[in-house]
Amino acid sequence: MDPWVTIPSGALAAYRYREEIRSIWGKTLEKLAGKKSNIVFTGMPGVGKTVLLDHLTGRGFDPNYLPPGRSVNAERGKVNRRGNKMAITVIPGQLSQPRLEHLAQAFNAKQPVDGVVHVVCNGFAAQRDPFQVEYLRENGIDTLEKYRIHHRQRELEDFAAVSSAIRVAAQKHRKAPWLLVAADKLDLYGSEAERLAARRYYGSDGGDFFELVNTLRHHVGTDNMTYDLLPACAWIEDFEWAGEKVSPTLGNQERQGLILYLANAIYERCRQ
Template sequence: MPVEPWSVATLAVRAGMTAYSERQQIASTWHRIITKIMHRQSSIAITGVGGVGKTVLSDYLSGEGLSIHYSTPGRSVNQERKELYSSKRLTALTIVPGQVSPQKDKSLDELFDGRRRVDGVIHVVSNGFITLREQDARELAQEHNDLERFREFQRNKEVEEFKELISYVKSSHRKGKGPSWLLLAVNKVDLYYEDTSLKGAYRHYAAPGGQFFACLDQLGASLGRTDFEWDALPVCASLSDFIWEEEGVQSMLLPDQRNKLLLGLLKAIDDRISAS
């Protein structure tokens, strides 16, 4: 579990520990992780609410997103359907659709009750900075027309989504199919990369007293501390500003800072796969 609050200083130390050749190192580390998982005939799951950035984050973790030719998935209906229903599946990786749908339920059932063992889960959250389709945004704006109310609403949705995931993890563990670890990837940190906001995100996602900590601590107690571990790590993929209604937040990270945080998450995944 997280051992210290997040701050610009502590994240800089983490980043410095992984500050080697960025694009090549990201791609080679991801390839090593996928090779290990395929050899075991198991899988990694990437979960989280719709619009949290699961597919984009996975693209950056693999190195694909760092290409100058990479195009971030847009908001059109066709592209959203491709992301949700094709799920960008690899042999060793499943990205679970985020929107409430029969496809999401089917994906979760197949993942946690299927033939393959689930080694671990990367659950993506984003501190309320959720990207919505145009129609969803219009409907939500009627009740949450300022940024803080919007973000609070989305953070509450993340909590409910996470509680549902925990029930699947418990069920899968009872059947001897894992997972043995869960990493909470607190995404889009480039939008709140200053000490006050970082500490607020830490309290919400990683500190005792928060709902995510309570869920994970109880899960670890029920599954056995030696059989299940978790951590929460700030990360980001595409460096882009966020706008809700007439309010905006600027991205505050440089590409090399972003890449080092990606490497930090990859190292955490690789360490857990190697140890399990």
């Protein structure tokens, strides 16, 4: 089944669903603890890393959950199990130290990085810094189309920085992590055509993002690094810029289905 065409859909009662997702996440953490390795979540500010991880751990499906806003510190994807706390790290998009330095720290930890979940969102990054909002307005980013082009460009720059950190880690541990790109905020894609365009951009020859992935794989050795691209959606919400609004095209069942699909994909990679 191609999740870009037939969007996975869950139909479990909320509490059953939470149990299921927590169980997959718990198994993932156990695998990582057994191998003494970890997973790093990367991606630029506002793409949805924290909200996504909160849903992969099940926490996000608590009835009172609200997205927490801009992250300042690294976050851990723990489920209440002793000893597994450090297995997942989310690197905040906005960093007080130079980004490369922070990334290098995460990838230079004693525990090797087993996998990287890199989050992107096809130009729908939330802009939560009022100075940035003003800067964009003053610099001609006055339509949603321009906003998305601008943020897709920032995504490329961000991924180039992440690629450098992965190369360093691959050299140090003589093993490259698996790379999974989660194309988040799928609810904001208007049509199947738009989904397929995103799949090409991030996952096929000729796509600007995919070219960067190819360069990275070329450097670390294509056989050493697997690459996969999956759609994701952890939150359903309108997106607005300069008076233009995009309304979600997915519902809660698809959100559940996509999170389960992604959680299973991460678990499968940790099992190997």
